[in-house]
Amino acid sequence: MISQVFLLSAKGDHLIYKDFRGEAGRDVINVFYEKVNALPGDQPPVVMHHEGLHFVHVRQGGLYCVATTRSNPSPFTLTEFLNRLAALIRDYCGSLSEQSVSLNSALIYELLDEMLDFGYPQTSSTEILKNFIQTEAVTPKPFSLLDLRNVGLFGADTQHSKVAPSCSSLATLSTVLWLRGGKNEIFVDVIERLTVVIGSNGTLLKADIQGEIRLKCFLPSCSEMRIGLNEEFSIGKTQLRGYGAAVRVDECSFHEAVKLDEFENQRVLRVLRVTPSQGEHTVMQYQLSDELPSPPPFRLFHSLEREPSGRQENGVSPTPLSLSLSLSQELSSPDQSAELQPISRAVRWEIPRFPGGAQLSALFKLEGSGLSAASLLEVGPVSLSFELPKLTCTGLQIRFLRLSTPLPALPQRWVRYVTHSDSYTIRM
Known part of the structure; x- marks a missing residue:
């Protein structure tokens, strides 16, 4: 359905950009603006085309609201969606202008996440969205x-x-x-880096989580901030505090500005002297080794077979050394891609979006001179690289953010959870 949604100012400034399907790059924004400026007159057509990509747009409040698609939906459906998006921005932000969009970009991104699911419209009702939108609007x-x-x-x-x-x-x-x-904002990032080694039989051989809590504050003044963690947060195996759902780490370290007088009993970090001039700093670091609270986020089922004309492999791995290799592939969805990288001797399989609970597959067939049964022994491990938003493998969560200094207006509080693959290896 809808591949991308973006908002531009009358001068072509990029205000909002959201990619839902990965069917085109960000450079299409400039393509659209160039096509608009190249047309004579003040009323460009609502629908324009470029290399199989369709641009549908409306202009309101001096802004271009644009949706792109590679399919063939009704243009009236897309224009109605864009008009509803413009109306929602007015409802939440008070007006539709370049300034209000710039001030409320996070709110608009949250609206788009609720309005569209993988490019398919879900709802555009202000009353229904009020139950899901947590970000407060900033009035210019x-x-x-x-x-x-x-x-x-x-x-x-x-x-x-x-x-x-x-x-x-x-x-x-x-x-x-x-x-x-x-x-007038506070940003807290909970970032975890995952190191995993999985044996060829599926056994977890090594697991390590390196995590940190980062704080960036843009408040005019705040002498103290209190950050609440999970109540059942334990350090070491001998300090388990709850039953079943406790969050455990092996060790922790804290920033010098963090006071721990409330940490032992209430799991609260008191951060003193929070000012914008301090920039971003890490208030807490933690580590968990040799075990994961939950199964690894990805599993790979692979098989290697040799054919008389060559060899086929199901997976992503370094290939045997050969002067000439060719790759043929069968992928389970059209948004995936794969290519043979001769320099690194690897097959790179890219999946732009991986929904939770889904299963994707690929069949790769390598053909080349010098491949034999012994070549199977040269196949190395699979390395996965990914980013998981809204997830921590340890289960660490931020319960609350509280300020000691009252402010004229409530600050915006942003909490983000991200898990990265530092090293994720599956042996074959």
Whole structure:
């Protein structure tokens, strides 16, 4: 259905970009804008084409709302969806403009995630979406030359935002004020790196998780922040505190600004002297070795067979050394891709989107001179590289973020969970 959705300003600035199906690259944004500018008159056609990709757009509030597709849906369906998207932005943000979209980009991305599932429209009702949207809208404030008390020409805010220390023009002053007004946010990232070795019989031979909690604060002032972790969080096997669903790690280390007086009983980290000038820092690091709380996120079922004309393998692995090799493939879905890399002697299999609980398959056939039964012994292990959003393998979660200093407006709190494959090897 819908491959991509993006919003552009009248000057072609990229405001919102969301890829749902991986059918085209981000460069299509520039292709669309060039086609719009190349057309005579002020009313470009609603539907345009480029190398098998269809652009459907509407223009509202001085912005281009664009959807792309490689299929052949009704253009009226796509224009209605874009009109509903524009109406939802007005409902949530108060207006549809370049400034309101820039201030509420996270909210709009959350709307798109709920409105579309792999490019298929789900709902566009404001009342239904209110039950799922957690991000609060940021209302743009009008610029005033009379309110310059908090504009620091050489302060940390302007330096971090790369604003020139010269405010000789109205445009520069407006930029500084917008940056200071729109940075009332807290970002907390829980990042885990996974190292796994799985034997050829499916046995887990090695498992290691390296995790950290990163904090980035853009509040004007905050003397203390309290970060609550899982109540059943245990360090070491001898400190298990609960039954069944306890989160356990082997060891932890903390930033020097973290006070642990509430950690033992309440699992709360007190972070002192939180200021934007400190930048991003790691408040906690932890490690879990030799076991995983849950099964590994990916399993691979492979088989190797030799044919009279060559060999076929099901998997992704380094190939035997040969002067000439050719690859033929059968993939279970059209969005996958695979290629033979002669320099690294490997078959690279790419899957842009892997839904939970799904099973995908591929059949690779290698043909070349010098392949024999002994060549099967040269086949190396499979290496997987992936990123899992909204997931931690340890089960670590952030229960709450609380501030000690009251603020005029509630800050935006962003918590993200990401698991990366540091090294994920499956022997064949």
